[in-house]
Amino acid sequence: MNILILNGGPSGARGGICRMIRETVENESRAKGWNVTAYDLDGMDIKPCRGCFACWLKHPGTCAIKDDEESVHRAMAGSDVQVWITPVTFGGYSPALKKALDRSIPNALPFFIKVHGEVHHPQRYENRRSFVAFGTLASPDAGAERIFHNLVRRNALNLGSVMTESRVLYEGAEKAGLAGLFEELLHAAKEAK
């Protein structure tokens, strides 16, 4: 099993809880003997998507911008489980995570297909892939959390995910409690595969 972890938390003290989640997922996955690729996106050279569609029309499957995102594309294409970690930002994702996701368009095909009665782009790399998203908040916020969970469900549809989970954790979450939660989620991902 190939696990890809995308940590969209800010570098520095503010990203502490995101890093703790990343480390816990990484340790739990390695303990199971799975291959782990993890990125702390905030410190990487990833430029914003410029909407040129060259990745669909000129050199299908590769982005026109050459920077650190290329290795993220490669890891996304080969992943069995994707774990996204982000501060919940107005209910959505952080700019660092979103920049990497905006640039992942080459991993989809330009064509339109119908999925559950709606039009979507098929994946370029079909795989029975699971998708787990962790959001972090300073304290509970029902409105922001509802938006976050809905957004993850929408993304799962476009990713063609076979098992999707989203959780919101608050500042001060205990590392020990997290390990049990991940154990359960990773087991579900393996079953779905």
Next chain:
Amino acid sequence: MITPTTNPLNKRKALLLVGSPRGKASSSYALGGFLLRKLETGGMAVAEMTVSEALQSTENQHRMHKAVDASDLVIVTFPLYVDQLPAPLIQTLELIAERRKGRFAASPWAGPLVQKFAVIVQCGFPEARQNQPAIDIMRQFAKESGFEWAGALAMGMGGAVKGKSLEKAGGMVRNVVKALNIAAPGLAAGGDIPEEATALMAKPLMPLWFYRFMANFSMKSLAKKHGARKQARARPYC
């Protein structure tokens, strides 16, 4: 740069923030720019700025904050990227929110007492409802940053606008034009976007099956034009 297009003295002010990475060449700008011109005709002083300009330098960020502070109405127009806002727009909203939260706590409010916030979002999928997560995020931003929500206009099949001005886009966008015409007077008067405008904006421009057919055909033709038709389904990372 902030481009004021009218004399701002004694007029209510509207600011258009363009969240598309394609800036003023985008379909998002075609929609937002049309609404802005209607607001100007309706008596508002208007200004516009792209998100990429705002993020270019600290000086430009300062200009953006100043323009936001002075506005009675802020409109953000953007395309749907991976089910929500493009990353640079999230970054811009974070800057605005952080500053406003700091200022509210540190000093008295010096701008208009009520600042309205409206959104135009378009996606390449035929279903306008696919924009809903992005609208929810924008509404949450407005709540967290002390703006009063004025509503959203969301359209599908945005690719059909192709960045052209709506005046040149033809009869296909007649409902979009109607929606923006209906929305403008209410917004200019400090009100919300009427439901009628929201409903018209969300109407499909053509039958769904035809849009899907045309979009797939157009993608194949463009790939062929660039000599990439046979590689359209390539898997370079296998």
